[in-house]
Amino acid sequence: MTLPDRAIQDIDDDAGFLAEYAAWLWGCGATCTRLERNVMRMARALGADADLLVLPGHVELAVTPAGGGAAVVAVRKMNSCGIRFDLNAALSRLSWELADGRIAPSEARVRFRKIISAPPTPAVEVVLMASVANAAFCRLFGGDLAAMITVLFATLAGLRLKQLMMGEGHDVRVAVLCAAFASATLSAGASLFGWGTTPGIALGTSVLYLIPGVPYINAVSDMLGRHYLCAFSRFMDACVLTACLTAGLTAGMFILGINSSVL
Amino acid sequence: MSGSIFINIFLDGLFAAIAAIGFASISSTPRRAYVACAVTAAAGHAVRYVLMRPDLLAVSIVPATAIAALVVGVLGVLFAPSIKCPAEVCFFPALLPMVPGMYAYHALQALAMCLASPGGAGFQAAFGAFASNGLTCLFIVLAMVLGANVPVFLLKNIAFRATR
Known part of the structure; x- marks a missing residue:
């Protein structure tokens, strides 16, 4: 299964995952510029294009398969975990690992869950x-x-x-x-x-x-x-x-x- | 005389470094970034101290903060790849000792005083204090962020690939 095929098949899941990623990245204190860059990078790696609308309380993400087709829109409430630079760094690293093909999309989801469940500084x-x-x-x-x-x-x-x-x-x-x-x-x-x-x-x-x-x-x-x-x-x-x-x-x-x- | 100036500059940098590490911990900064935050904060604050000292350069607080933030931004971007963190993880804690917290709450206290003295000279004095503290606070934050972001945009390839 090629990457674009997988992206088309799982476009709903991808949109939800990317929107949740964006909500967490914003919540932990990343700037909107970083948010856009990271999400676009990950969307490309998933074989899709993404349009991001960042609102103060919510993030809205329209994901379209790179080859064309109907867009899937996912909306997530911004996370309110407080400023967490450890999450910011780990989530940014995750975006590069996915973009560089060092981890598969399924593994990226597992890593994402692990990152957001990490405890803050005692x-x-x-x-x-x-x-x-x-x-x-x-x-x-x-x-x-x-x-x-x-x-x-x-x-x-x-x-x-x-x-x-x-x-x-x-x-x-x-x-x-x-x-x-x-x-x-x-x-x-x-x-x-x-x-x-x-x-x-x-x-x-x-x-x-x-x-x-x-x-x-x-x-x-x-x-x-x-x-x-x-x-x-x-x-x-x-x-x-x-x-x-x-x-x-x-x-x-x-x-x-x-x-x-x-x- | 010159010896005491160097000691004062060193102490300013040292206490800024301690403040940066402590404030970094509030934001759960990764421990591997602490040294970079400390060095960045020490350099930035010491630069501002030298610029603002009346017997040295006597630069006013807003341009001095902009130049200090530029130093913080450059160091933050350069340290970022080695600590595998985004540049702002390194330079935000370093900027925190320069955040004009006192100006911010003095402005809001003065605003409350405006409400307490609705007319006459008392109101004018309170409004003057509100405008002075509020604008100073605003311009310092603007100077800080502009100064620190210039290196991020000039060195985009390093700044946005630090976690790669």
Whole structure:
């Protein structure tokens, strides 16, 4: 059975597979440009042409056999696994393995299932590393040792709280708001008890681990690729999370009677 | 004097590298990419530090960020094939220490202050702070992404084939 024959025969399956692949790749934080390139590459390897419509909530894929014929349209809901660069790298590698003929289409489907079921970085490892990272970030803003230690523990508590809330199925916006509140109130200790000489920097940087940096960057990348709908969607998602962070921080400062001029 | 400048540049790069690795872990970056992320972040942030220091080049934050992001983009694209990851896996964590988080939430705080003081001088001050912080944040993100994407488009054959 030649490759084009197989593609014509299984065109329904191919369209579903490619649409699901696209939904996962978008969900794990790939730009729309990469999405298009990878999906087109895989479609060609399957002996088909693909037209991709990327919408903020869904992906629509029209797959046509390379030799001509009726197109099959597959629509999939975008996956919401959060930013996962390990998936991004593995899915991109999968597209090349299929395109270069190193794996058969059936094996590609098996590999795809294996990739998307891989666990993310362990939660405890993330909390520890992100806390140290945020303390280092505090130092970049001019914080002293006391501020760095304060930020370390404030991040540790806030991020763990966010992980627990997300694990219990709470909305990400509520989790970010609560995490920002927890981190802000803990780091406000530097201002209230006079720890170190840079308590304002400790308070200001203690919530920066919650800034959705990758969506902001992806939004501009999509805009440059003329995917304006996705760009706007990603930008608004990032703005809403930043607003939740700001609300949590401001609430913490308000309750503890800390003036915003310390930031 | 010059010795302390070099120490400060080194420390800036070092702390940016630590921040990049930690933020990379939040996004489940493959462990094999950590060293590349750290080196890229250190180089990018140190370049921005040198450009922005008042006693050195005193470049303002937006062009300094664009140039630093260009360095990050070039290194990200060059490292990508050796770590078998897309270029953005390498340079996104390196860009994160430059994301203007403080400007972003200062802008939103100022916006809330606009609502709290609907008229007069208080509103004007709050709106001024919102516009200043919001535009600075926007331009920094634009500069970052433009700077980092230029090498991706100039070196397409490397950037989009890194995982091959």
